[in-house]
Amino acid sequence: MQEFDYVIVGAGSAGSVLANRLSADGHHRVLLLEAGGSDRSFWVQVPIGYGKVYYDARVNWKYTTEPDPNRNGQRSYWPRGKVLGGSSSINAMVYVRGHPTDYAEWGAVAPGWDWQDVAPVFRRMEDWAGGADDLRGAGGPLPVYDVGRDVHPLTRTYLEAAGQAGFPTNPDYNGADMEGATLYQITTKGGRRASTARCYLRPAMKRANLKVQTHAHVTRVLFQGRRAVGVEYVHKGLTRQARTRGEVILSGGAINSPQLLQLSGIGPAAVLQHHGITVLHEAPHVGRNLSDHLGADALYRARVPSLNQDLRPALGKLLAGMRYVLTRKGPLSLSLNQGGGFVRVMEGATRPDLQLYFSPVSYTRAPVGTRPLMNPDPFPGFLLGFNPCKPTSTGYLQICSPDPMVPPEMHTNYLDTEYDRAVMLAGFRLIRKIAQTPALAAVIEDEIMPGWHVESDEDLADSIREKSWTVFHQCGTCRMGSDPSQSVVDARLRVHGIAGLRVADASVFPTIPSGNTNAPAIMVGERASDLILEDTRT
Structure with a gap:
C-alpha cells in the first residue's frame, strides 16, 4: 500500500484537470482512481460517435432514474461517463461558459465563485479558435472549435429563421453577450474529441509523480476520527x-x-x-438539490436533403467515414446539435431563460430500456428543440443498498414547479414560431412529432410530460455554500465537518448554469486545483 499527497476519485471532467494541475510541479505524489477504462475507443474519439457510446457499458454508467409522477410515471435514462475523461468523453461537446448572473448566484452563497473570480479561469483553460481577447482565451489546454465553416446548409436556414422570429445571430455567445441565435462551439481539435482525458490527463501521465489506476471502483472513504486518510477500492x-x-x-x-x-x-x-451504515457526520443535503435541464423538441420532415441522407444509407456512411479518415472533416467531425442559441421567452425576463437546439439530422427517440442504434430517420428531417435555462424543480438521490456496486435511487422531480411548466409551454410555442417563419416554412413538409394537431395548452402540456427528455446536465447534489445547514462543501470545496476531504465536480454547483454544464465542470476542476495548492502552501 502506497501513500500519496492527493487521492483523486474519478478521472472525469474535473478529476483529469486536478490530476494535471496537482502533479504539475513534481512535488506532490498524486493517485487518480477511475472506475472505467481507457478512452482510446474509436467511437469515443470521433465527435459524432457519442451516438454509438450512448448505451455502451464499457464507457458508460447507464443510469436509470426512478419513475417520475410529474412525467406520467416515466423513467429517464442518464448516460454518464465511466471512462478516462468521464462525461467529457461521451458528451455532445458543446462548450458554454454560462451567464455571468449564474456565478453571481454562486458567489452569493460561496465567496470566491462570482463571475469576476471564474472568468479568468475560463479564459486560461481555453484555446479558442477565434483567438484571445479580453474575454476569450487562446493557448490553454482545452481546444474550443468554431464550427462556422462546416455546418449543414439547413443550419444556416435555421439562423435565418431565428432572425425572422426576432433573434439575431450572435457570433460568440461565450463573449460579451450570451443572447441570440448561434452556431455552437465544440471541444474538438483536428476533427477529434477534446476530452479532459486527451487535453489534461494524457500529457500529465508522463510524470513520475502521477499514478493513474483504471478499473478501480472506489467503495468508501477511510477515516481516522473525522479526517479522511484514504479510500478503499x-x-x-x-x-x-x-x-x-x-x-x-x-x-x-x-x-x-x-x-x-x-x-x-x-x-x-x-x-x-436504514441501510446499516454508521453515521460519521450527518449531512442532510448530500444527494439533495439534484438539478437538470429538461428538454423537448419537435421533429420535422423536410422538403430538402438533411444529414439523414448522408448518415443513414450504407453508401452515405461509407463516404462520410472515408472523408473523416482522410481529412478529419465532414459530419463525423461535428456534434449533432450544430445550431441553437439563448433567448428570452417569459414576460419580464432580464436574461436568457431558454436554450435552443437545431440538429440537421433527425432520429426517433426510443423508450428507456431499449437499445436504439440512434440511426437517422429514413426521410429528410431535422429536430428543433429547447430547454429552460434555469429550471426551479429539484430532485434528490440516495443509496438504496449498502452495496457500493448498486446504483443509487435517482428521483428526478421534473416539472414540479409552476414556473417550469409555464416556461416549457412557452418554449414549445417559441420553436413553433421559428418553424413557421418564411425561411423554415419553405423547407418543412410536415411536423411529425408532436404534430400540428397538438395545439391547445392542455395537449402541449400532455406532450411535454410524455415526450420531454433529459439534456444530461445533472448537478448540484453536493452543493457548496458558507452555511453548513444548507450545503455540503464550503467555498473552498471542503466537506463541512470533515478534514482532508473535498468534492470538486458538477455536484458542487449551488445552482444550475444557464447552458451546457461541461465547461463549468472543467472550470471547477481548475479552480479547485488553485484552492488546494493555496491551502497546501499556507
Missing part, C-alpha cells in the same frame, strides 16, 4: 486501499460523489441508518 476482484498524507478529492460527478459520501457515513442520518 476494488480492482481486478480484489479490495485494496490507498492512503493519503494530504487530501481525498471526490470528482465522481453529480451521482457518484454523493453516493460515495453516503456509503462512507456522510449524509442524511435516516437514510444511512
Whole structure:
C-alpha cells in the first residue's frame, strides 16, 4: 500500500484537470482512481460517435432514474461517463461558459465563485479558435472549435429563421453577450474529441509523480476520527486501499460523489441508518438539490436533403467515414446539435431563460430500456428543440443498498414547479414560431412529432410530460455554500465537518448554469486545483 499527497476519485471532467494541475510541479505524489477504462475507443474519439457510446457499458454508467409522477410515471435514462475523461468523453461537446448572473448566484452563497473570480479561469483553460481577447482565451489546454465553416446548409436556414422570429445571430455567445441565435462551439481539435482525458490527463501521465489506476471502483472513504486518510477500492476482484498524507478529492460527478459520501457515513442520518451504515457526520443535503435541464423538441420532415441522407444509407456512411479518415472533416467531425442559441421567452425576463437546439439530422427517440442504434430517420428531417435555462424543480438521490456496486435511487422531480411548466409551454410555442417563419416554412413538409394537431395548452402540456427528455446536465447534489445547514462543501470545496476531504465536480454547483454544464465542470476542476495548492502552501 502506497501513500500519496492527493487521492483523486474519478478521472472525469474535473478529476483529469486536478490530476494535471496537482502533479504539475513534481512535488506532490498524486493517485487518480477511475472506475472505467481507457478512452482510446474509436467511437469515443470521433465527435459524432457519442451516438454509438450512448448505451455502451464499457464507457458508460447507464443510469436509470426512478419513475417520475410529474412525467406520467416515466423513467429517464442518464448516460454518464465511466471512462478516462468521464462525461467529457461521451458528451455532445458543446462548450458554454454560462451567464455571468449564474456565478453571481454562486458567489452569493460561496465567496470566491462570482463571475469576476471564474472568468479568468475560463479564459486560461481555453484555446479558442477565434483567438484571445479580453474575454476569450487562446493557448490553454482545452481546444474550443468554431464550427462556422462546416455546418449543414439547413443550419444556416435555421439562423435565418431565428432572425425572422426576432433573434439575431450572435457570433460568440461565450463573449460579451450570451443572447441570440448561434452556431455552437465544440471541444474538438483536428476533427477529434477534446476530452479532459486527451487535453489534461494524457500529457500529465508522463510524470513520475502521477499514478493513474483504471478499473478501480472506489467503495468508501477511510477515516481516522473525522479526517479522511484514504479510500478503499476494488480492482481486478480484489479490495485494496490507498492512503493519503494530504487530501481525498471526490470528482465522481453529480451521482457518484454523493453516493460515495453516503456509503462512507456522510449524509442524511435516516437514510444511512436504514441501510446499516454508521453515521460519521450527518449531512442532510448530500444527494439533495439534484438539478437538470429538461428538454423537448419537435421533429420535422423536410422538403430538402438533411444529414439523414448522408448518415443513414450504407453508401452515405461509407463516404462520410472515408472523408473523416482522410481529412478529419465532414459530419463525423461535428456534434449533432450544430445550431441553437439563448433567448428570452417569459414576460419580464432580464436574461436568457431558454436554450435552443437545431440538429440537421433527425432520429426517433426510443423508450428507456431499449437499445436504439440512434440511426437517422429514413426521410429528410431535422429536430428543433429547447430547454429552460434555469429550471426551479429539484430532485434528490440516495443509496438504496449498502452495496457500493448498486446504483443509487435517482428521483428526478421534473416539472414540479409552476414556473417550469409555464416556461416549457412557452418554449414549445417559441420553436413553433421559428418553424413557421418564411425561411423554415419553405423547407418543412410536415411536423411529425408532436404534430400540428397538438395545439391547445392542455395537449402541449400532455406532450411535454410524455415526450420531454433529459439534456444530461445533472448537478448540484453536493452543493457548496458558507452555511453548513444548507450545503455540503464550503467555498473552498471542503466537506463541512470533515478534514482532508473535498468534492470538486458538477455536484458542487449551488445552482444550475444557464447552458451546457461541461465547461463549468472543467472550470471547477481548475479552480479547485488553485484552492488546494493555496491551502497546501499556507
